[in-house]
Amino acid sequence: GESVGLHLPTLSVQEGDNSIINCAYSNSASDYFIWYKQESGKGPQFIIDIRSNMDKRQGQRVTVLLNKTVKHLSLQIAATQPGDSAVYFCAETLKAAGNKLTFGGGTRVLVKP
Amino acid sequence: NAGVTQTPKFRILKIGQSMTLQCTQDMNHNYMYWYRQDPGMGLKLIYYSVGAGITDKGEVPNGYNVSRSTTEDFPLRLELAAPSQTSVYFCASSYTTGPGSYGYTFGSGTRLTVV
Numbered sequence: 001g002e003s004v005g006l007h008l009p010t011l012s013v014q015e016g017d018n019s020i021i022n023c024a025y026s027n028s029a030s031d032y033f034i035w036y037k038q039e040s041g042k043g044p045q046f047i048i049d050i051r052s053n054m055d056k057r058q059g060q061r062v063t064v065l066l067n068k069t070v071k072h073l074s075l076q077i078a079a080t081q082p083g084d085s086a087v088y089f090c091a092e093t094l095k096a097a098g099n100k101l102t103f104g105g106g107t108r109v110l111v112k113p
Numbered sequence: 114n115a116g117v118t119q120t121p122k123f124r125i126l127k128i129g130q131s132m133t134l135q136c137t138q139d140m141n142h143n144y145m146y147w148y149r150q151d152p153g154m155g156l157k158l159i160y161y162s163v164g165a166g167i168t169d170k171g172e173v174p175n176g177y178n179v180s181r182s183t184t185e186d187f188p189l190r191l192e193l194a195a196p197s198q199t200s201v202y203f204c205a206s207s208y209t210t211g212p213g214s215y216g217y218t219f220g221s222g223t224r225l226t227v228v
């Protein structure tokens with residue numbers, strides 16, 4: 001059964017529309033940020049990352065924006081597909097501190113056909 | 114390559130029992146981690162290791178122990194299982210040099226229920 005996402009905020013998106021997922025991080029010294037996708041019964045799957053000296057990075061259908069002033073991270077998914085339905089987590093890390101990940105709260109994305 | 118392999122995938126324990134969650138990686142990563150994930154939450158770090166023979170506590174280490182005798186293996190030990198340890202446990206590994214995502218790879222998880 002589903003153990004991830006029971007009490008998570010949910011974003012419902014129409015197939016084909018763009019999705020924006022937001023995340024607040026905690027440590028202003030973090031030097032690296034990562035977005036993960038987690039499907040039911042699976043471990044986190046890497047989506048995209050960004051270093052602290054950047055404010056935007058684009059991948060295939062995904063874009064990450066970093067605003068260090070307000071410690072905010074967002075993930076934009078273009079043309080959302082049914083396979084994008086999952087729970088999404090942001091994570092921050094400081095390489096000099098053992099590369100440990102600190103995860104933010106997740107967001108469940110439900111794609112409606 | 115298998116990546117990060119965790120066993121078992123599922124386990125039910127009675128209160129007070131002990132068990133070891135196994136984790137092995139074949140990528141020659143020097144860093145390894147144990148996280149737990151409770152329902153509706155992100156992952157929280159239990160213990161981590163920066164190399165063979167070196168371990169350190171994470172955010173939620175109480176009730177757990179680890180060892181790192183080889184680069185490949187990083188077992189997590191529960192000595193006296195408690196209901197609060199009911200969770201999904203993820204092992205991960207990473208490298209410390211190179212571009213991109215720091216090479217973070219997660220296992221598929223162990224779902225533990227303590228009754």
